[in-house]
Amino acid sequence: MVRAEIITIGDEILYGQILDTNTQWISFELDKLGIKTIRKSSVGDSAEEITTILNESKSRADVVFITGGLGPTKDDLTKKVLADFFHCSLEMNEDALKDVTEFFLKRGRELSDINRDQALLPTKAQFIPNNQGTAPCMWFDEFGVIWISMPGVPFEMKAIMENEVIPKLISHFKTPIIYHKVIKTIGIGESYLSDLIQDWELSLPKHIKLAYLPSLGIVKLRLTAFGDDLEGLKANVEEQIALLRPMINSFIFGYEKDEIAEVVGHLLIKNKSTIAVAESCTGGHLSHQFTQISGCSEYFMGGVISYSNEIKKEILHVSDSILNKDGAVSESCVTAMAKSIREKFNTTYGMATSGIAGPTGGSIEKPVGTVWIALASEGEVITRKLQLGGNRMQNIHMTSLNSLNLIRRYLLKDLS
Amino acid sequence: MVRAEIITIGDEILYGQILDTNTQWISFELDKLGIKTIRKSSVGDSAEEITTILNESKSRADVVFITGGLGPTKDDLTKKVLADFFHCSLEMNEDALKDVTEFFLKRGRELSDINRDQALLPTKAQFIPNNQGTAPCMWFDEFGVIWISMPGVPFEMKAIMENEVIPKLISHFKTPIIYHKVIKTIGIGESYLSDLIQDWELSLPKHIKLAYLPSLGIVKLRLTAFGDDLEGLKANVEEQIALLRPMINSFIFGYEKDEIAEVVGHLLIKNKSTIAVAESCTGGHLSHQFTQISGCSEYFMGGVISYSNEIKKEILHVSDSILNKDGAVSESCVTAMAKSIREKFNTTYGMATSGIAGPTGGSIEKPVGTVWIALASEGEVITRKLQLGGNRMQNIHMTSLNSLNLIRRYLLKDLS
Structure with missing residues (x-):
């Protein structure tokens, strides 16, 4: 099992001025990949605090996600700390510079020195493009751990994860083939639902797991199948759903992202x-x-x-x-x-x-x-x-x- | 400055099945008391993970807040770990038992063994009542650190903090006298607002701090005054607001909790x-x-x-x-x-x-x-x-x- 840690950097999160929703989103996506989050942490905009948590994570995790601390007004604190931590220097990255220049060009704005400096990256970083903003994403493979530093703006982080990071994680860690399906129910509470389907739940094949995801008035059931063959897993999950459906058909209003x-x-x-x-x-x-x-x-x-x-x-x-x-x-x-x-x-x-x-x-x-x-x-x-x-x-x-x-x-x- | 750490316990938070809003709320309240949050962490429902984070916090913080892991179905994991960590045993606490019995009596329900066991507390715990639910709150003064364990249900945790924990923190740490006032604006963006009031902001007396708290369409300004005399601080803050008001009067729609x-x-x-x-x-x-x-x-x-x-x-x-x-x-x-x-x-x-x-x-x-x-x-x-x-x-x-x-x-x- 690949072990992950998620670190959020920023005084505004530490002092409660903003609610951090990135960490939940990342861990939910990792769970779907079969990567196990073992720790979530938030630290302030301080080189010492960031270095401490990086050192702690090094001995615990196989992959570390770092969000925040990359904006132009943050004085690019995270990048400096990462360069020191990985014993390298900050240098202008040509790919990053090209991206940030184009970003401003497209919007008819001039590239300021502050924004130009966003393309200064630790030399050990592998640059990962951010199509939604100017803060770069970085991938490091150091100390036997993968380190991924992303901007804290939620829509930028999510686009980078979906388009770039998740495919790279799957190929790097050779994560097991996993297939998920979410069944959405309404009009029935979690405990009554669990009573109705307990025989089915107990007889699920070993490679299929069930999770209850309740919220106000709605309970989602998530089936997760692990194996080698995606088409086979899909078929296995659909078989189980076909067995489940008659038990709770009236309560099922949809699947996956249906509202x-x-x-x-x-x-x-x-x-x-x-x-x-x-x-x-x-x-x-x-x-x-x-x-x-x-x-x-x-x-x-x-x-x-x-x-x-x-x-x-x-x-x-x-x-x-x-x-x-x-x-x-x-x-x-x-x-x-x-x-x-x-x-x-x-x-x-x-x-x-x-x-x-x-x-x-x-x-x-x-x-x-x-x-x-x-x-x-x-x-x-x-x-x-x-x-x-x-x-x-x-x-x-x-x-x-x-x-x-x-x-x-x-x-x-x-x-x- | 009193240093705080906040620890959330629960697999459902670690794997992203629920969004943790408790941690933000607690840190926001601590900030108002002048207590500085230095680290936030989430760990899973595992004795080993909880013990590790408790040991880490011991050397960093003056006060540690722990939420979650106290429900009857959690097998009271947190309490067992706390008892071991503080080298004491779990015993029936008479005050806790009285509270949990009354809670069920009032609702005309019988006290089950599982709920009765919620009154088993580490002997070194000081019991703090929870009027909204059955999971107890505990206060420990060990290793030179204050440890506060609270249930994870948000409305229970908030009521306990407001009614019991915050007054005890103020008296224990003799936190400085602090007075806050939030000014709420609408119809103006953060950067334009900051331009309009920058002279006023720069001339604020040293004992009064300003924070911008922006959200969609609304920017809150929070003034925080530190000193010895509450009435004096209130007067100081009101003086500053009287200076501020003419600059942005049309944008101010209210104060504090006004919606x-x-x-x-x-x-x-x-x-x-x-x-x-x-x-x-x-x-x-x-x-x-x-x-x-x-x-x-x-x-x-x-x-x-x-x-x-x-x-x-x-x-x-x-x-x-x-x-x-x-x-x-x-x-x-x-x-x-x-x-x-x-x-x-x-x-x-x-x-x-x-x-x-x-x-x-x-x-x-x-x-x-x-x-x-x-x-x-x-x-x-x-x-x-x-x-x-x-x-x-x-x-x-x-x-x-x-x-x-x-x-x-x-x-x-x-x-x-």
Whole structure:
């Protein structure tokens, strides 16, 4: 097993002024390659601190990833420390200079001395191009360890990793052939899911591992197969998924990078259908889920945020008797809202939400977290009551997810 | 200067399955106390790895924070390692047992053996209560270092830090008296802001430090004053803010924990005004900003997401001639939308957005990032054109922020 360490350099991370997301991303990608992260560290913009951590890593890791400390205003601290650490000098690297010059040329800007100096690299460095910025990436093979220094800007680091570093790692370490597939579920908690699939999990072949990746309302299952033959591994994983699917089919909304709002969008397009939403407690969040997806205008016509009862009455024509007798958080109210938005926007479907997101507004009969949702179609309205237990933002988020899932299962004719 | 190290324990963090946000939060709080974080580390759920990092920290730090590895299913690994490291045994702690028993009693659940064992603590530990969960917090004073072990669940850790650990740190280390104030700005970039205030920044008294904390669309300025007398420091900081304010007054929207949507809400309440929104490119995101704030129903009546041109015509009565001649992304269109939503929802103000969020839909005249926003009031409509340069989500977010800021400055009669 190849052992990796990840080091982040920068006072702004050390003092908590920025959240470091690079380290998580790198370790997640390494895990997919079968490279085991054994330590993550952050140190400040100090030559002494950087040298100390490099010396520590030398005796523990096979590969060390270093991000940050390469910007022009950082005085290129990392490069100087690396040159000293590897007992070499900084010299102008012609490939790096060509890249940084072109970077400025393309943008019609002149190359300043500070930016020119970004092409000064330790002579032992193998230069790796950065197409997204001016800070260079460097690969060293010293002391029996591979050292990779990358800029800290996340989109630059990710592009370098994907295009350059990961292929080099695979070829250098001859990492095992690995195949991954992520199965995405909604509407079921991690422990209940694990109960449902435990027999299947226990009978997985030895070369296939399962990981649970839970987040709010969604649990991802990742299957990882190790072996010699990629096509064989793909086939093995698909066989296992074919066995798994019947056990939890209703909960699976997609695979890999599928997002729930996108999946719902594809189903609507496939059914040549359109939708509009009437939101009370979600207050725009549900519409925002739809409209985050580029191209959603094909099926998402829009909606009404009826935050006040007056708007529920005047724009959505919810009757006084419903609002007075059952209240705004009721089955009758969301039914009326869903029907009304469907007619008003002339769509195939109308979705409505109304609930108590909290922290205030709860009562004994309708505590915080009580939510009703409804989906209206031609001649039919489906409703669901939710009892959520999170804070305001979590309750809003869970209501949107439940709404999207109700639409998904309705379109798949898979409602229990 | 007190030196701190922060250690996170857990395979799920090491392999990138979860993003660690605890470490940033802790270091940010320590920075406010004048305690300097010198190293952050993550190690796996392994006794050997945890012991190694504890030994390393012993020689570097005055205080070590350890989060994670305390849950009942973790087999209480951290506690066993700590007991060995401090050469003591695990024994039932009566205070911890009382707390965990009460925690279950209050929720009407029975105390299982696994949860009972959570009250087994190293005998050298000083027990610190956790009111939010069942994993205990422990404080050790060994080898001339303070060691604080906390659960990894963020809201539990934060409550323990705020209520218990920070006061104990202040009293133990006799940290200097420090006073902070955060000034929040919107509508101005970091470098332009720094140009505007550079004379003031250079003339700050030596005991007051300035930090820039930028995020998308918002730059926070944090003033930190060190000294002996809290009231004196507060007065010093307020004096400096009084000097600063005239230079950047229009950009300051609040202080400390103020959020822009909340500030706009307070202004609307103060002016006894109400608002409704007509969203095209923001697609619900702007409404969601308003409705994230508990109590917003006092001034936020709701809105219409007019994602399609049909809805702009039929619900918001934007004329065919505007849509055909100027298009949906135009000053005339947002003007019509803002006027219409104000009338329809019978509010004091109507806000509208329309633009090209991307990645598709741009043209030479109207590239991706072209956005129009409008604010309608009695007899007047204010419009602004934005030219944004981010990805789809950033463009949506920036449009919402610009809209909130336009309302804010209009209500303050501070439009340039």
